[in-house]
Amino acid sequence: MSTDFQQARQSLGARLREMRTEAGMTTRQLAERCGWPHSKVSKLENGRQTAAHTDLDTWTRATGHPEALGELKGRLRGLETTYRSWRRQLAAGHRAVQELNVAQEREAEHIRLFEPAIVPGIFQTPQYARCVLADVSERHGTARDVEAGVRARMRRQDVLYEPGHSIEAVIWEAALYVARCAPADMAAQLDRLVGLIGLKSVRLGVVPLGKRLKVSPKHGFWIIDDGLVVADTWNAEMWLDTAEDVALYVKVWEHLAGAALYGADARRLITRARASLDLA
Numbered sequence: 001m002s003t004d005f006q007q008a009r010q011s012l013g014a015r016l017r018e019m020r021t022e023a024g025m026t027t028r029q030l031a032e033r034c035g036w037p038h039s040k041v042s043k044l045e046n047g048r049q050t051a052a053h054t055d056l057d058t059w060t061r062a063t064g065h066p067e068a069l070g071e072l073k074g075r076l077r078g079l080e081t082t083y084r085s086w087r088r089q090l091a092a093g094h095r096a097v098q099e100l101n102v103a104q105e106r107e108a109e110h111i112r113l114f115e116p117a118i119v120p121g122i123f124q125t126p127q128y129a130r131c132v133l134a135d136v137s138e139r140h141g142t143a144r145d146v147e148a149g150v151r152a153r154m155r156r157q158d159v160l161y162e163p164g165h166s167i168e169a170v171i172w173e174a175a176l177y178v179a180r181c182a183p184a185d186m187a188a189q190l191d192r193l194v195g196l197i198g199l200k201s202v203r204l205g206v207v208p209l210g211k212r213l214k215v216s217p218k219h220g221f222w223i224i225d226d227g228l229v230v231a232d233t234w235n236a237e238m239w240l241d242t243a244e245d246v247a248l249y250v251k252v253w254e255h256l257a258g259a260a261l262y263g264a265d266a267r268r269l270i271t272r273a274r275a276s277l278d279l280a
């Protein structure tokens with residue numbers, strides 16, 4: 001199942017492809033005329049990259065369709081701020097949502113994220129993820145393909161061990177104490193976080209509860225390659241890719257990252273949370 005955002009991006013890509021073929025050009029010919037790598041044309045046409053306004057201007061001129069610029073920019077504006085209902089996304093189950101995350105994170109080179117009350121999905125153990133996804137299904141009354149969702153979520157972790165990916169994660173200390181699963185499973189999850197400290201592709205920080213902050217940790221969000229923000233709320237995700245919105249979230253993230261502890265200090269906070277668990 002495609003999300004509303006992805007469907008709209010693919011529709012825009014199909015329109016771009018139509019204009020190229022009408023102009024009698026191959027993807028390589030268009031790339032040369034625009035001064036782009038061939039891969040960019042392919043990604044735009046297949047809905048795997050969001051076009052910038054300048055890209056649309058270049059495309060319409062290169063294909064001889066300057067009159068289409070207004071139409072294309074209208075479509076792009078519809079993508080720039082997109083509300084994606086969780087209930088609609090989960091109508092076909094968790095697996096489809098997680099597979100979209102797998103593809104998105106595999107394409108990304110640099111991810112910055114903040115989570116105030118949950119362990120980031122890309123770091124979750126199977127037991128922790130199972131409890132989270134089951135709770136989500138119950139809350140929204142959607143398909144309960146929890147096991148398929150867990151398997152897909154575990155595949156997201158492949159990028160942690162592949163070259164070319166960098167993940168800077170900041171979590172609020174409160175997330176270490178929110179009991180999303182049984183104590184023994186929480187202990188395993190916290191052990192997993194400790195194991196990520198020092199991993200080449202990951203920089204994990206924990207913001208102490210008593211740290212003075214200039215922003216309130218209202219909700220989790222991910223910044224993908226400085227071009228897209230995915231902000232999570234109870235009922236929906238917001239996908240934001242205007243320069244203004246991305247810049248605001250980068251500013252917030254940088255403040256939170258600056259307040260976080262890393263390395264041995266982060267390990268100490270995680271270990272303290274683990275010691276508080278009742279494992280008797």
